[in-house]
Structure formats: C-alpha cells, structure tokens
Amino acid sequence: MIDTHCHIDLYSHPTEVAAAADRAGVLTVIVTNLPSAFERALPFVETMRNIRLALGLHPLVAEQHKCELQKFRELIDKTSYIGEIGLDFSRAGYATREIQIESFRYVLKALQGRPKFVTLHSRQAESVVLELLEEEQQGPVVFHWYSGALSTLATAVRLGHFFSINPAMINSPNGKKIIEALPQDRILTETDGPFVKIGRRLAIPSDVSIVENYLARAWRMEQREVRLKIRTNFFELIQPLQQFTN
Numbered sequence: 001m002i003d004t005h006c007h008i009d010l011y012s013h014p015t016e017v018a019a020a021a022d023r024a025g026v027l028t029v030i031v032t033n034l035p036s037a038f039e040r041a042l043p044f045v046e047t048m049r050n051i052r053l054a055l056g057l058h059p060l061v062a063e064q065h066k067c068e069l070q071k072f073r074e075l076i077d078k079t080s081y082i083g084e085i086g087l088d089f090s091r092a093g094y095a096t097r098e099i100q101i102e103s104f105r106y107v108l109k110a111l112q113g114r115p116k117f118v119t120l121h122s123r124q125a126e127s128v129v130l131e132l133l134e135e136e137q138q139g140p141v142v143f144h145w146y147s148g149a150l151s152t153l154a155t156a157v158r159l160g161h162f163f164s165i166n167p168a169m170i171n172s173p174n175g176k177k178i179i180e181a182l183p184q185d186r187i188l189t190e191t192d193g194p195f196v197k198i199g200r201r202l203a204i205p206s207d208v209s210i211v212e213n214y215l216a217r218a219w220r221m222e223q224r225e226v227r228l229k230i231r232t233n234f235f236e237l238i239q240p241l242q243q244f245t246n
Helices: 014-024 035-045 059-067 069-078 094-111 126-135 150-158 173-181 205-219 223-238
Strands: 002-006 027-030 051-053 081-086 117-121 142-144 162-165 187-189
Touching (some): 014 051, 035 051, 059 069, 094 126, 126 150, 150 173, 162 173, 187 223
Parallel strands (some): 002 027, 142 162, 162 187
16 A cells, blocks of 8 residues: 555654554655654654655745755755645635745755655645646646646646545545546545544554545445556656655
C-alpha cells in the first residue's frame, strides 16, 4: 500500500505511527509544514525502509515562511520528496494570499533542475496553482485532496498531473464526483492523517486500504488489482526522477 500524504509529525506519538507503517510495509510519504520540522524529523525516520520524508512549506503557516525560506533551499537536496507546499485561498488562508504566492514561486524556482516527487495543497486556489506550475515549468505534481472545479480538474489532468484520494473524499458527494472524473492512471492514495478520521479515531497510513476498497467497487476490480494499479501509477510518476535518494 502507498500513503502519499500523511502528517505523521503531527500525531501525539509520531515515531510510533511511522514505525508501525514501516513494519506494515506501507510506503508512506511524511509531509512537513516547515523546513525546520523536516530537519527535526529526519533523524527519527531516515533508517526506516518504507518511510519517505518530504520537505514542506505549508501555505497556512505563511507568517513563518520568511524565516524558513533559506532553510528550505539548504535542505532541498536531502530528500527527493517535497510537500506540503502550495496555496490556500480559503477563509483560513486568504489574508496571507500574497505571501503564499511569493513563497510558492520561491519553492518552484528552487526546484528547477531538481526533479522531485511533489505533493501540494490547492484549496480554493486551484487555477492559480496551475498557472504558477506552468509559469515555472514544474510537473507533474500530485494534487492532494483536490476539491476544486471539475473544469480546472480537467485542465490539470490534461497537463499531466496526479491526484491523491483519501477516506474523507470517498464519503463526500463532491469528493466522489472528483474521483469519477479522474482517469485511473492519475490516481494515488493518501490518508492526510491526522486531519482525516476513521469513525472516532485518527487515520493512519494503513487506512489507505479503505480507499482501495472503494476504488475496487467503483472500478469493478479486485482490491489487489487496485493496489497494483496505484503502485504502477506511483512508480510511473517517480521513475523519471532519476536522482531519488530517499
């Protein structure tokens, strides 16, 4: 199984969650919100075979970006995974819109000439995210928990981008519409734990099996076939990134 987007450092016992995912054989991309968080987490997970730590600059902590931009550039070659980055123009992030754009552009420029696996945030900013990706000639990337317009989704698909699906999306009417509109070869799985819950508990990486089950029913496949498809999608995305070290 593959969890392409999980905030393991935000659980109350992050090392235990990471170790459990590693033992279970769930290839897990741990996203971080700031370069300083990446730096703190790295010693705890760098020996775990199935864990990939991503370098992030989250849009909802934009007030802290100024002090972290240089550290982002200093750490960029320590991983082949980038996230969570992007833009958030919802009520929660709109006040820092200009800072976010400046930071996102900085990150995209820093990535030039450095092929990476990129998982990004685009809530209520999907079209601007696409514009900046095109301006800086970056992609394909993974749109995590996409929730925007289907017309923008179609443009992102045409441009070659991927999309990660979590358990919350399969329980949402809008999420289901988005999943139905996606080609099978552009879909990946994620949990976005601990922000997604399964009943009353926090989602953990192995809960991507819930998404696999949903897709198996939707695609009229066996779950093992869906898992193989997701793995194929993931490795087709990362195969061109020849310098993966992590």
